[in-house]
Amino acid sequence: MAAVDAAAVQRMTEALFIERGLRSTGSTRFWGLLVLASVIASAGVVADSTATVIGAMIVAPLMTPILGSALALVLAERSQVMRCALLVVGGALAVVAVGMLLGWIAAPPDEFASNSQVSSRISPRLIDLLAALATGTVGAFALVRTDISDTLPGVAIAISLVPPLAVTGLLVTVGRFHDAGESALLFATNVAAIVATGTVVFLVYGIRGAAQDAGLSVGRLRGRTLAAVAAVVLLIAVPLTTGTVTVARDRALAADARPVAERWAATGKWQIASVEARNGIVVIGVLGLPPQPAPTVLRAALDRNGMRDADLELHLVGGRTHWCPSDTDTCTVEQSARS
Template identity: 85%
Template sequence: MPSVDAATLRRMSDALFIEKGLRSPGSTRFWGLLVLASVIASAGVVGDSTATVIGAMIVAPLMTPILGSALALVLADRSQVVRCVMLVFGGALAVVAVGMLLGWIAAPPDSFASNSQVTSRISPRLIDLLAALATGTVGAFALVRADISDTLPGVAIAISLVPPLAVTGLLLTVGRYHDAGESTLLFATNVAAIVATGTIVFLVFGVRGVAQESDFAVGRFHGGALAAVVGLILLIAVPLTTGTITVARDRSLAADARPVAEKWAATGKWQIASVEGRNGVVVIGVLGLPPQPAPTALRAALDRNGMRDADLELHLVGGRTHWCPADTDTCTVRDSAIG
C-alpha cells in the first residue's frame, strides 16, 4: 500500500495549513494573491477573455485551504478544520465582493447576457462533478508525491474556484440572482469534490499512521466525518442532475428557436448575434440599425412553431431588453436582463 513519510507529511502540512495572524507570511500571501486573482478573474469575465480568466486560476490560492480541510479531517484536527473552513468561506466572500465592485463599475448594458465566460459557469451539470472529482484526486496525489508536483498548475486551471465566485458577484450587481446561485453551486461542487477526493487520497497513502508515529496532533477519526463528506457529494449531485436535464432541454429549445429568429430578423435586415435557452426562456441577441423588427412578431412566430410555453427575452443593440411572456401577444421594455 502506498504511504508517505514524516518529511512528506511535514511538507504537506506546511503547504496547506496557513499560519494564524493576518500579518503572518502565509496569511499575507493567501489574501494578497486572492484579491489579485479576484480582480484578474472579474476583469477577465467582464472582458470575456478566456486567457485572463485562466491567469486568475493559476494565481488563486483557494485550493490551499480546501485541501487543508481534507488533511485536517484525516488528522481529526478540529482547530485546523475550523480554520481552513473559515478561510475558504471568508475567501469566497472576498472574491464575490470584488466581483460586485467591478460589476458596479463595468457591467455591460446587456447584463452579461452574451458573455461566454458567464454562460459557461451558470449551468453546472453532473459532468462538472465528475471532472471536479478527477481533478481533486490529481491535486491531492500531486501534493503527496513531490516528484509529480509540476502538475499542480494544470490542476489549478482544470478546477474552477475563483471564476465562478467572480461571476456570482458580477451577476448580483445586475439582478440575475438565480444565475448567481448557479455559479455559486459550481464553486460548491468543486470544493466538495476536492475535500472528498483529498480525504480519500490522504487516507489511502497512510497519512494518519505516519502522523501518529510523528509529533503531529492526531485526534480520533470518526467514520461519520467521511460519511458527511460523501453525503455532501450526493446532496450536491441532486441539483446537478436537475441542471443536466435543464441544460439538455435548453439546448433543444435554442436549436428550435434559432431558425425562427433568423427568419424574423431577415425581414428588417438585422442579424441574430446569439440564441440560447436559459431555464426554459428563449434568450436572443439581435444586432442591426433602426428600424427594428417588431418583438411581438417574433413572439408570434415562436408560438406558431411550438414554443408557446417558453418566455422570450430579446436583447437589442443599445442595451434595450424586450420581455415577451409565454401565452401573450405583448412585450414590455426592461432596462436589464432577466435572471
C-alpha cells in the first residue's frame, strides 16, 4: 500500500480543517448546509419519507469535522482536535434544536409511535457499530484515494449522522426521553467509529511523514491517544450490547404475543394491525367496529401464556390507547401512546 505524498496531505487538511471565523468560506458552507440538512431530515422524519431523509444525509456536512478530528489526532494537533470536536458538538446541538423546533410545530398525536423513520433509529445494536466501522473505513479511504472519491455520497448515506439527531430533537418535544437518548447513542456510535477507523487509515497511509514533508506542524503522537480512541469505541459497545440483547428479547416477546392477540381479536371479529415489543412492553394495534373486545381479557390471556411480566399497550381504532400494566387485571384509557 503506497503512502500518500505531501500534496495529498495538503489537500486533505484543506478539505477537513474548516477555517476559523464565522464569515469564512468553510464556516458559512458548513453551517449553511448543516441547517438546511437539519430541516430536510426533520421534515423527512415527520413525514415518514425515506427519500427525503436520504437527501438530508447527502447534504449534511458533519462528516467533515469528524474526519478532521481523526486527521488532527494523527497529526497530534491539539488545537485542531479541539476545534473539530467543538464543531461536531455544536453541529449536533444545532440539529437537535432544529428537530425540537419542527417537533413543536408538527408533532403527530401518536407521538411518532407509528413512524418508521423514528423506530429504525431508537434501537441501536452492535451490528450498527460494525456497519459504522466499515463505512468509516471507506470514508477515510475515499478521502486518501482520489481515484475512489466518488464513493463519498454512498458513505454519507450509509453512515447516517443527521437523521438520528433530528429524531432526538423530535422525541424530546414529545417527552420520549429514553428513545431520544437511544437515537443520540446511534449518532455517538457513528462518530466514534469514523474517528477510530479514520485514525487507523491515516496512520496506515503514512500521513504523519507526508505532513512533515509538506512543512505542516506534526506533534508527538502518544500511545495513550490511540488507547483513548479504542476505549471510546469499547465504551460505546457496552450499551449497544445491551441494546442487541433487548432487541432479541423484544422480537421473541412479539412473536409469542401475536397468536395470543389474534385469538383474542377473533372473538369480536377485530383485526390485529400490528404486534411489536419495545423495551419489554407489548404494543398491539387493533382495527374493527364496535363493540370492542375487552382489553382485560387480552391482559389475562398474555398472563396465562407466560407474559405476566410484560406491560401491554393496546391501540384501538379511534385513537384510544389502553394501558394494562403487568401483574394487574385492570386497564386504563389514555388519549395517546405512552413513551
